[in-house]
Amino acid sequence: MSKLHSASEHVYREVKERILSADLPGGELISEGEIATAMGTSRTPVREAFLRLEAEGWMRLYPKRGALIVPVADGEAEHVISARRLVEADAARAAVAVAAVRSGLVQALRANLDDQRAAAAAGDVAVFSGLDADFHGLIVRAGGNPLLVAFYTGLRERQRRMTAHSLARDPLQLSSIIDDHARLADLIEAGDADGYDAAVHVHMRQVHRLALPGTTIGGGR
Known part of the structure; x- marks a missing residue:
């Protein structure tokens, strides 16, 4: 070189x-x-x-x-999290259906959460945003579909940038993101793929300040 x-x-x-x-x-x-x-x-x-x-x-x-x-384009966050949800929900269903896969995934998610807590304690948003993307990527890889893994990998950089922007806007989200991730790991451990799908939908929309259907950003009806 x-x-x-x-x-x-x-x-x-x-x-x-x-x-x-x-x-x-x-x-x-x-x-x-x-x-x-x-x-x-x-x-x-x-x-x-x-x-x-x-x-x-x-x-x-x-x-x-x-x-x-180049700023994040109008509508990009909506498109990215919609694609992420589809892929993650499918992967979660495949992962929890096999006990050995589910057990290994939960162990990996817990280890990632420990790293997230360390990064949050150090106030290192760059490292944390990477760990956040890795957390969700672990679930996608556990689904065992290489085509979805490749597709999701293409979203990782956009996801990471969006998360970093959200944290720059509101650093207090660090603790709530970790709490959400712990809940998602619990749902995987329980084998509750439907619960995971619903929870990750709420999690992603709240992190990126996208209103849930029938609500405003502040949560009012």
């Missing part, structure tokens, strides 16, 4: 991580120069990284002005 390619890859990963963790929020305009200075590199690898991020839809480049971090 050439030094230029290595530097470009490093910049790409670092800037993308800042986008996904909401350290670079949607709507912010950044320049090649400020990123190059911050990362101690020339502008060439930064330019290459920016082009790659633009191709993936995370940035919009404006010559001589800089790079705009």
Whole structure:
């Protein structure tokens, strides 16, 4: 690997991580120069990284002005959580139907919850948002359908960014998300796939401030 390619890859990963963790929020305009200075590199690898991020839809480049971090699109949260619910509900049903799979999944979920609590105690939203996505990913993988796993993996980055934005808006959600996850793990352990489906629906909509049918964001009728 050439030094230029290595530097470009490093910049790409670092800037993308800042986008996904909401350290670079949607709507912010950044320049090649400020990123190059911050990362101690020339502008060439930064330019290459920016082009790659633009191709993936995370940035919009404006010559001589800089790079705009593309905000979460209107309706994106609704679409992402609808797709997630369909996949997770199917995976949960498959996972709880096999005792050995269910037992292993519960153990993995409990371990993930311990890591979530540690990240929350440290106030590390970037790590927490990744663990949040991993928690749900464990359930999808336990379903045993590689096509759904691949589809869900494609949603992970969007999910992580949305969660990081929600936590940046309301850091107090950390504890409520952990409580919800503990409840979801309990439902898996109990073999209650229908209960999981209903609970994860409420959980995702509340985290991303999407009203449940028949309610307002504040919960009123």
